[in-house]
Amino acid sequence: MKADQIHFIRTELDRCANMREQKQRIKQLKKFKTCHYVPVYRGNHIYPDSDEEFYVSPMPLGKPDNQSFLGILNDELWFGCGLTEKEAVALEIQLECQFESIRQYAMALNDDMAHIALYSRGLDLWQRQKNFCSKCGTRNHLESSGHKMVCENGHEQFPHIEPAVIVLVSKGDQCLLGRKHTWPPNVYSTLAGFVEAGESIEDAVHREIYEESNVRIKNVTYFGSQPWPFPSSLMLAFNAEAVSDDIRLDDEMEDVRWFHKDELIKWAKDGSIILSPRFTVANNLISHFLGKRI
Numbered sequence: 001m002k003a004d005q006i007h008f009i010r011t012e013l014d015r016c017a018n019m020r021e022q023k024q025r026i027k028q029l030k031k032f033k034t035c036h037y038v039p040v041y042r043g044n045h046i047y048p049d050s051d052e053e054f055y056v057s058p059m060p061l062g063k064p065d066n067q068s069f070l071g072i073l074n075d076e077l078w079f080g081c082g083l084t085e086k087e088a089v090a091l092e093i094q095l096e097c098q099f100e101s102i103r104q105y106a107m108a109l110n111d112d113m114a115h116i117a118l119y120s121r122g123l124d125l126w127q128r129q130k131n132f133c134s135k136c137g138t139r140n141h142l143e144s145s146g147h148k149m150v151c152e153n154g155h156e157q158f159p160h161i162e163p164a165v166i167v168l169v170s171k172g173d174q175c176l177l178g179r180k181h182t183w184p185p186n187v188y189s190t191l192a193g194f195v196e197a198g199e200s201i202e203d204a205v206h207r208e209i210y211e212e213s214n215v216r217i218k219n220v221t222y223f224g225s226q227p228w229p230f231p232s233s234l235m236l237a238f239n240a241e242a243v244s245d246d247i248r249l250d251d252e253m254e255d256v257r258w259f260h261k262d263e264l265i266k267w268a269k270d271g272s273i274i275l276s277p278r279f280t281v282a283n284n285l286i287s288h289f290l291g292k293r294i
């Protein structure tokens with residue numbers, strides 16, 4: 001893998017969005033194609049000890065109404081199965097293994113499996129939060145093979161994605177990293193924040209960097225995106241050059257500072273600082289800046 005290659009950026013999975021309303025077609029395909037059913041509980045999956053991949057069942061799990069069509073990969077159909085607490089506990093007992101977050105297993109998954117895990121996680125978390133319509137308060141039910149909620153008065157709701165910008169700001173051989181008060185000790189990362197209502201991504205990049213560090217930037221270039229359903233973000237990554245270097249912190253940040261490339265490599269190696277895990281786009285941005293994987 002190249003130093004700057006973003007994890008989970010591409011997949012061979014065909015989401016087949018035009019099939020979601022075609023219940024009969026999916027039902028027919030199920031009869032003669034291999035199907036994989038991914039149990040999901042609160043966005044988490046089961047990772048059996050002996051296996052690097054998450055557990056997949058050849059048979060449907062949970063209630064049929066909670067089955068989400070994810071798409072087709074290598075001519076095989078994939079479904080997410082959102083489980084109730086009771087169903088999840090029963091499966092944990094059966095498999096002698098517990099539901100866990102993708103975070104600690106992400107690096108072991110290939111891109112296609114990571115996509116399916118993140119995709120089923122994002123849908124499941126959204127579905128669990130949307131029992132009632134946000135417009136009229138009546139009960140929602142799932143439609144469009146798990147991709148749409150409709151209430152008793154016909155109001156439609158779709159999965160909610162929150163775009164966030166994440167930026168590596170450089171100044172020659174130095175880059176700008178920071179840490180929030182809430183983070184574990186010594187953890188530093190690229191600056192990031194959510195795009196606000198009525199705001200362009202371009203403006204959000206300039207605003208977030210200025211708010212968190214007081215640094216002004218230029219030459220902003222798009223680096224890539226990464227799905228980040230924790231619970232519902234889409235990370236939009238950028239590189240930028242500093243036009244000022246005087247740092248002033250806002251209330252959110254405990255520390256923001258310039259790191260020289262050599263310091264960064266040395267301190268990350270000896271544990272003086274802890275950078276974001278390798279599967280994160282923050283790590284990909286820093287690796288790209290250093291010209292080597294860190």
Ligand SMILES: [Zn+2]
Nearest residue numbers: 133136151155
């Ligand atoms: Zn409604």
